[in-house]
Amino acid sequence: MTMHALQKTKQPLSFFTESVIDFNAVNFWLQKFNPLWSSNQALAKVVHKEFAADDMVSLTLQVNRHFKFGEAGQHHPIFVTVNGVRYERTYSLTQLDHQHVLLSVKKVEAGKVSTWLTEQAKAGDILEFGIPFGDMTVPMDKPLVLLAAGSGITPMYSLLKSLNQNNQLNAQPIQLMYWVKHYEDAAFKAIFEQWAEINPNFSVQIFYTQEADHDARLNEAHAAEIADLEESAVFACGPSGFSGKAEELFAQTAQVFKSEAFSMSLAQTDDIGFVNVTLTQSNKVVSIPKGQSILAGLEQQNLKPTHGCRMGICNKCVCNKAEGATKNLLNGAQNSEPGNALKICVNSAQSDLVIDL
Incomplete structure (x- = not known):
């Protein structure tokens, strides 16, 4: 009887919590008062912009309480919406103090995000960040x-x-x-x-x-x-x-x-033709070109594998390769061993593949 009464007491509160805690709605109203306020997002506001070099800008950013400072040398995912499309890119930040970081970006030809950041971003704009990653941090005991x-x-x-x-x-x-x-x-x-x-x-x-x-x-x-x-x-x-x-x-x-x-100046390749890729989790078989990244080939088949930097750094796209041969598009290295971790953003298929996606 006591348990039943307690359960009935909790139900209205549970209903209220589930109904009210819509983070998107909460964030919308919080940001009406202050654009850096958020219930769960790591946000930063552009407070200063200057040119660090030709076609390269440095943006001084004020961060909110959800922002996680990485170690010097690590990278941060950055989410930017350009013309209604949300993009994720990866940049290295420099911590200036406990509230500010420096984002330096060089314009890349045909780069949607780098072009927006260098040409259109201005004081007051808000950027969203992910969790920092990377192991290029300083060893204190070596030259x-x-x-x-x-x-x-x-x-x-x-x-x-x-x-x-x-x-x-x-x-x-x-x-x-x-x-x-x-x-x-x-x-x-x-x-x-x-x-x-x-x-x-x-x-x-x-x-x-x-x-x-x-x-x-x-x-x-x-x-x-x-x-x-x-x-x-x-x-x-x-x-x-x-x-x-x-x-x-x-x-x-x-x-x-x-x-x-940080960019894919692809290794020379004369690969032609198509291969079949078996996706074990999706229970699908798709055909993709040999000469491009597996990620790009899967996206052309209207699939949306998890990915991040598209440069082989963040490891978000890594999956297990059960069978098949691949080539690294950055350095040309080939791998035909089964049971290997595979970065689908920087590897192409050289034979039919079975991967855990």
């Missing part, structure tokens, strides 16, 4: 070599700024090697040079690959310049070709090597 190309400088800037704020920039040998096309493409140049001037253990070299008196792209000669390489941690970030070259030069020689590619 550090940072290799960056283009907008791959943003996680390196985040790492260096964090070290500088903690008075650790001179605690270990740190070398930054930074490749850009032209003089005006070098972001944060004055800051790097200032840090190098006051911290003897920190050095910076900037290479300009498309000026009249141009510098060489990353190669064996640059690797030979690095002292104590076998004791060092080497981090590389840039286009896939740059990251692939860094892996070739340093993966077997450095004590620690980590790399990230």
Whole structure:
């Protein structure tokens, strides 16, 4: 009898809670009072915008209480709505203080989100964020070599700024090697040079690959310049070709090597034809082209696999490959072993596949 009475007492409250806690509705009314208020969303407001380099802007963002600060060098998913379509992209942020972060974005040709952020985003605009991820964080006990190309400088800037704020920039040998096309493409140049001037253990070299008196792209000669390489941690970030070259030069020689590619300059491929992909969870068989990512092929079949960065970094699209052969579109590596984890955003099918989707 007591249990029955208690149950009857709880039912109206339960009904009220389920009826009222519609997060979308709550957020709508909260944001009428303050655009950063939310019951569950990590939001940030653009409070300042400036150019960091040619076609590259830095947005200073004020974050709300739901925003999760990542470690320096990690990446954040960012959700942006452009012309009514919601997109997710991944960027590295730099923490400025306990309420502000810096988002630096370089415009990418035909890039919907990067174009919107560089050309249209303005003070007062609101951005939504996901949970930070990535393991390119500073090892405190090793010499550090940072290799960056283009907008791959943003996680390196985040790492260096964090070290500088903690008075650790001179605690270990740190070398930054930074490749850009032209003089005006070098972001944060004055800051790097200032840090190098006051911290003897920190050095910076900037290479300009498309000026009249141009510098060489990353190669064996640059690797030979690095002292104590076998004791060092080497981090590389840039286009896939740059990251692939860094892996070739340093993966077997450095004590620690980590790399990230922020764009897919695809490996050469002459793949033609179609393959069948069996989706074990969906109980479907679809036909997709061999020469493009599995993710793109599945999307063309009106399927919507979970994904995030589309660059092979965030691991949201990873699934188990039970059977079949694949090729990595970033470096050309092939894999025909069964039972492997497969990033469908940066791998193409080379044979019929069975995957756990």
